[in-house]
Amino acid sequence: MRRQYGKKATILALALSLCLATACGSGEQETTGTEAEAVTTKATTEAVTEAPATTEMDTAPATEEMTEEVTEEQRPVPNEPQLSLSGKHEDVTEVKETSYYEGDSFILYFEKGAKVHGDIAEVIGKVIKEEEEVYGLSYADAAYLRANPEYLWVLEEFGSDFNGLNNDSEKLNIMIMHYTDDGAIEWSDLNTILLFDEDFEAETNGMKTVYHEMAHLLRLRQSSNLGDILEEGIAIYAEDQLCRKNGIANWDLVQFYDIDGYQANYDASGIQQDPEKMFREINGAERSADQPAYAYGIRFLTFLHETYGADVVKKLTETASKYSFEYDNTDMIIKVLKEATSEDVFERFGKWLPEGWKAWCEGYKAYMKPFGFE
Numbered sequence: 521m522r523r524q525y526g527k528k529a530t531i532l533a534l535a536l537s538l539c540l541a542t543a544c545g546s547g548e549q550e551t552t553g554t555e556a557e558a559v560t561t562k563a564t565t566e567a568v569t570e571a572p573a574t575t576e577m578d579t580a581p582a583t584e585e586m587t588e589e590v591t592e593e594q595r596p597v598p599n600e601p602q603l604s605l606s607g608k609h610e611d612v613t614e615v616k617e618t619s620y621y622e623g624d625s626f627i628l629y630f631e632k633g634a635k636v637h638g639d640i641a642e643v644i645g646k647v648i649k650e651e652e653e654v655y656g657l658s659y660a661d662a663a664y665l666r667a668n669p670e671y672l673w674v675l676e677e678f679g680s681d682f683n684g685l686n687n688d689s690e691k692l693n694i695m696i697m698h699y700t701d702d703g704a705i706e707w708s709d710l711n712t713i714l715l716f717d718e719d720f721e722a723e724t725n726g727m728k729t730v731y732h733e734m735a736h737l738l739r740l741r742q743s744s745n746l747g748d749i750l751e752e753g754i755a756i757y758a759e760d761q762l763c764r765k766n767g768i769a770n771w772d773l774v775q776f777y778d779i780d781g782y783q784a785n786y787d788a789s790g791i792q793q794d795p796e797k798m799f800r801e802i803n804g805a806e807r808s809a810d811q812p813a814y815a816y817g818i819r820f821l822t823f824l825h826e827t828y829g830a831d832v833v834k835k836l837t838e839t840a841s842k843y844s845f846e847y848d849n850t851d852m853i854i855k856v857l858k859e860a861t862s863e864d865v866f867e868r869f870g871k872w873l874p875e876g877w878k879a880w881c882e883g884y885k886a887y888m889k890p891f892g893f894e
């Protein structure tokens with residue numbers, strides 16, 4: 521299915537209550553809501569594959585013989601203006617017309633009406649560094665994108681106005697839309713994410729969604745998609761780590777807190793009983809409102825880090841890079857997982873869960889206490 525993106529009117533309305541959980545672009549996502557004509561906003565491999573080449577330009581990287589000047593000359597001039605940013609947080613610009621900002625490793629595309637702080641490029645630069653530190657991966661390593669040119673795509677609907685930009689997808693495409701309460705959600709794809717201006721505001725989102733989507737972007741550029749549980753787990757784990765590191769409240773994660781009489785969004789007792797069976801069931805399933813992949817994912821990534829070390833996602837990525845598979849090929853994903861960790865990874869996870877997860881909950885409670893979590 522062809523996705524529409526960038527224009528608010530075409531972004532699918534989804535239940536707002538699922539904002540965190542559905543904010544992610546690494547797998548199939550069911551459309552909910554009442555719009556009969558709703559299209560999936562998800563970046564499925566299939567959807568990307570179906571998308572025809574969006575540019576007539578040669579997407580091959582510039583050869584060494586090409587001088588920078590020639591490359592610049594060959595590049596069509598984007599129709600939209602560049603937004604100049606002051607670098608100061610206190611300067612807030614309401615974007616007058618669709619425009620962009622080009623950094624060294626990313627391009628920000630601003631929707632008309634978005635309210636943007638003058639330091640947004642610096643903020644993104646800091647997030648890039650922090651995400652790379654969490655996982656020991658680099659955004660510059662986009663081997664998967666380069667090896668799969670059919671996945672290279674530039675912003676089409678929003679970005680037909682930007683057709684001179686980023687045709688090799690070397691830079692991250694970051695779309696910043698103006699938030700309105702219409703049910704639209706953030707998402708990510710191999711090389712593109714959609715965020716709202718509000719995601720950068722301390723009093724509303726406080727950066728957690730930026731951390732989440734940027735983590736997807738870091739991972740998805742590097743290998744075949746590891747499926748909902750691992751990809752969402754990776755994004756939530758990064759979100760959790762970076763919110764704690766930066767002293768940011770993350771109330772979304774309360775949905776996983778299930779001690780002290782709290783009832784979680786999803787009853788995870790089945791995971792405890794048979795982790796591998798539940799991995800297979802959840803990974804291959806359609807997404808549902810209680811978000812089992814997220815509940816499994818945050819537990820699993822916390823366990824993987826504690827058990828196999830801080831470079832576990834790097835190892836997973838390196839192992840996955842040896843193969844090519846679809847995001848719903850659970851057999852292959854489990855093969856990659858076991859090869860990168862150990863054959864008995866699920867048995868160990870089952871043993872870790874009761875105390876390991878309780879410790880996560882207690883740690884979460886302690887970190888959230890200053891924000892009023894009791």
Ligand SMILES: [Zn+2]
Nearest residue numbers: 543544545755
């Ligand atoms: Zn996600």
